[in-house]
Amino acid sequence: MNPVYLLWKKRMIYLVKTYYKFIRFQIDWIIMIYVLLLVGGLVYLNIETIPKLSEIIQNNILLYALYPFLIVYIVLSGKFIAYLKPADEFFLSPLNELGKKFAKYSFLLNMGTHVLKWTVLSSIAILLYKGISDFSVKTYLPLYLWGLFIKLTFINTRFILQQQRGKWVRRGLKLLFFWTAWTLALYFTPMFLMERISLYSSLILIFCAITFWLITTYFINKIQLDWGRWIQEESDMRSDQFSILLGRPPEKKKQFRKKTFSIFSGVRLIPFTKEGALYLLYFRKLTRNTGNLMLLLQLTVIALGTVFISNNQIIFIIVLMFVMFIMSDFLVSIWSEIKDLVWFNIYPFSNKQKEKVLTLGPFIVLGTLVGIVSLINILYNGSIIHPATDIIAILLWSILCIVIQINIFLFKNKGNI
Amino acid sequence: MEILKVNSVTSGYDKESILKEVSLNIDKGKIVGLIGSNGAGKTTLIKTILGILPIMSGSIDLLGKNVLEFPENLKNEMAYIPETPLLYDEFTLFEHLQFTAMAHDIEKSVFTERMNELLEQFNMKDKLHHFPNTFSKGMKQKVMIMCAFLYNPSLLIVDEPFIGLDPTAISLLIKQIQQKREKGMGILLCTHVLDTAEKICDEFVLINDGKVIISGGLKVLQEQSGLIEQSLTDIFCNVMGAKT
Numbered sequence A: 001m002n003p004v005y006l007l008w009k010k011r012m013i014y015l016v017k018t019y020y021k022f023i024r025f026q027i028d029w030i031i032m033i034y035v036l037l038l039v040g041g042l043v044y045l046n047i048e049t050i051p052k053l054s055e056i057i058q059n060n061i062l063l064y065a066l067y068p069f070l071i072v073y074i075v076l077s078g079k080f081i082a083y084l085k086p087a088d089e090f091f092l093s094p095l096n097e098l099g100k101k102f103a104k105y106s107f108l109l110n111m112g113t114h115v116l117k118w119t120v121l122s123s124i125a126i127l128l129y130k131g132i133s134d135f136s137v138k139t140y141l142p143l144y145l146w147g148l149f150i151k152l153t154f155i156n157t158r159f160i161l162q163q164q165r166g167k168w169v170r171r172g173l174k175l176l177f178f179w180t181a182w183t184l185a186l187y188f189t190p191m192f193l194m195e196r197i198s199l200y201s202s203l204i205l206i207f208c209a210i211t212f213w214l215i216t217t218y219f220i221n222k223i224q225l226d227w228g229r230w231i232q233e234e235s236d237m238r239s240d241q242f243s244i245l246l247g248r249p250p251e252k253k254k255q256f257r258k259k260t261f262s263i264f265s266g267v268r269l270i271p272f273t274k275e276g277a278l279y280l281l282y283f284r285k286l287t288r289n290t291g292n293l294m295l296l297l298q299l300t301v302i303a304l305g306t307v308f309i310s311n312n313q314i315i316f317i318i319v320l321m322f323v324m325f326i327m328s329d330f331l332v333s334i335w336s337e338i339k340d341l342v343w344f345n346i347y348p349f350s351n352k353q354k355e356k357v358l359t360l361g362p363f364i365v366l367g368t369l370v371g372i373v374s375l376i377n378i379l380y381n382g383s384i385i386h387p388a389t390d391i392i393a394i395l396l397w398s399i400l401c402i403v404i405q406i407n408i409f410l411f412k413n414k415g416n417i
Numbered sequence B: 001m002e003i004l005k006v007n008s009v010t011s012g013y014d015k016e017s018i019l020k021e022v023s024l025n026i027d028k029g030k031i032v033g034l035i036g037s038n039g040a041g042k043t044t045l046i047k048t049i050l051g052i053l054p055i056m057s058g059s060i061d062l063l064g065k066n067v068l069e070f071p072e073n074l075k076n077e078m079a080y081i082p083e084t085p086l087l088y089d090e091f092t093l094f095e096h097l098q099f100t101a102m103a104h105d106i107e108k109s110v111f112t113e114r115m116n117e118l119l120e121q122f123n124m125k126d127k128l129h130h131f132p133n134t135f136s137k138g139m140k141q142k143v144m145i146m147c148a149f150l151y152n153p154s155l156l157i158v159d160e161p162f163i164g165l166d167p168t169a170i171s172l173l174i175k176q177i178q179q180k181r182e183k184g185m186g187i188l189l190c191t192h193v194l195d196t197a198e199k200i201c202d203e204f205v206l207i208n209d210g211k212v213i214i215s216g217g218l219k220v221l222q223e224q225s226g227l228i229e230q231s232l233t234d235i236f237c238n239v240m241g242a243k244t
Helices: A003-026 A029-045 A052-059 A061-076 A095-134 A137-162 A167-193 A199-222 A227-245 A274-288 A293-309 A313-339 A342-346 A351-381 A387-412 B042-050 B071-075 B093-103 B108-121 B137-149 B167-182 B194-200 B218-225 B232-243
Strands: B002-013 B016-027 B031-036 B055-062 B078-081 B155-159 B186-190 B203-208 B211-216
Touching: A003 A095, A052 A061, A052 A095, A061 A095, A061 A137, A061 A167, A095 A137, A137 A167, A137 A199, A274 A313, A274 A351, A274 B093, A293 A313, A293 A351, A313 A351, A313 A387, A351 A387, B002 B042, B002 B186, B016 B031, B016 B042, B016 B055, B016 B186, B016 B211, B031 B042, B031 B194, B031 B232, B042 B055, B042 B078, B042 B155, B042 B186, B078 B137, B093 B108, B093 B137, B108 B137, B137 B167, B155 B167, B167 B186, B167 B194, B194 B232, B203 B218, B203 B232, B211 B218, B218 B232
Parallel strands: B031 B186, B031 B203, B078 B155, B155 B186
Antiparallel strands: B002 B016, B002 B055, B203 B211
């Protein structure tokens, strides 16, 4: 079999597995099912209000004007990725022969994914805009075909410009191209969307789009590729994506700790003992690195939002209990990152100490956050039974959630803490 | 007094055994050089002693106690400097040291004193609140060394300690290792820098293909290999050449 194809296939499998691992760390599938059930349930219960979304869009001038922008954004988003790695510069040498072969496979895959993406997104966008009852293939098909070929042309052109060697030439051409593309797309998209274009004109525009696409595809095969820069950019982009998946913006990667009042860092509260060492590791993992503190804050905001949006205490309890369950899963899952580290196994920590920190660490965070949320709810909406009872019940539910999650964690890890 | 006794240990990854009935002893105040080609099983042996890899057969005694029976207590008696620095991205240099001190039950005042001493010696004082992502490999290795020297274990395991270190740091590390030996610590030094090993080690264990080929002091090695008054490098090349 073609060795380049074999390498490409292995790379794809590796990347899919890696992305899956990163996503799996962030999203627990049990929680995904819960979310889908919750959202699905809400959609099912309010199914009659969904077609009204098109009415909302059409009755709101701002939304009505902005909607074509959204479609244009979908048309013009996306780029060509070859899934290259720094080692390819050596192993795919000569790059203009073997590297190009490798890139061609990626190019075909990219085309497939972009077609799929456009098909799904444009269908949803049109369905929302027109409503289920007013949806017609006659409106959708010209927009779909025109958008598809413009999208592919845009991706090709973007790639051709990216390969230009002069930095300022590249920037200038890119700027010019982006403005032209946006202007043209913004001019024609509303015409398709609002059916202000005749069938004959639609056919001409689609034909033009196909021609542009074919021309740019021809040029892609002819241009001289700047391999070094291309490989570097792809590698950097991938590491940035992984950073984002882990919830930390890459550009904000800290070089040193800024001095703050030590009372805020919480370090003074941590005892200078073996257990303290584990707390230190747990909280630093949570706040600084892969912990994704932002997710916790977002979930807290969701719970807080329910306090202010609805004064129905039943809805508040359902949302809060659900949010707490997700939070506890996330807080316990951090332990799986810690437990595989070499020092964690070499340093003299007993199982009892580990168990204690695994229970108390997540509880401190969860209890504090939901305690604040329920306190605000008591102040804003009043207590459900009694302020003290409410708080105790919430804390008991926190403990229960954490105990459930720890048991799931132990089951997944065959009891290995 | 025997600090470490590895008794006919077979170990490896999953079900594949890399080490085959390896035995070695480290006495109090002795530096034992663990020497072998790449892939000989040196790191596997170290990982087995540290308890990272399971013992398939045989036993390992630290201070006369089986490491499998008293793991927590005995872990306090071992320090490890790995070949590749293993640092936490979310910890600053200070927090690495703090974590180590807390894990080994060192008093806060003692920790502060030792930390300042080590920072001064390894010239890392201005990096105290920096994260390791800004450190060079040598600096990362220094952090590992500082963590290991923060407490006083009975056994120090050092895997390729000189890679990436600047000459001053190498000389300081050698001095520190010799001081630890004088204080009675047993040291297992795994290295490819044979000239240095010859100067500082009391005994050597030559390992190849997961088995101990030859062991003992330099004189014993010279006699066993028949290379009288030859250097450790010559003995190593000769023995390994004969084996391959």
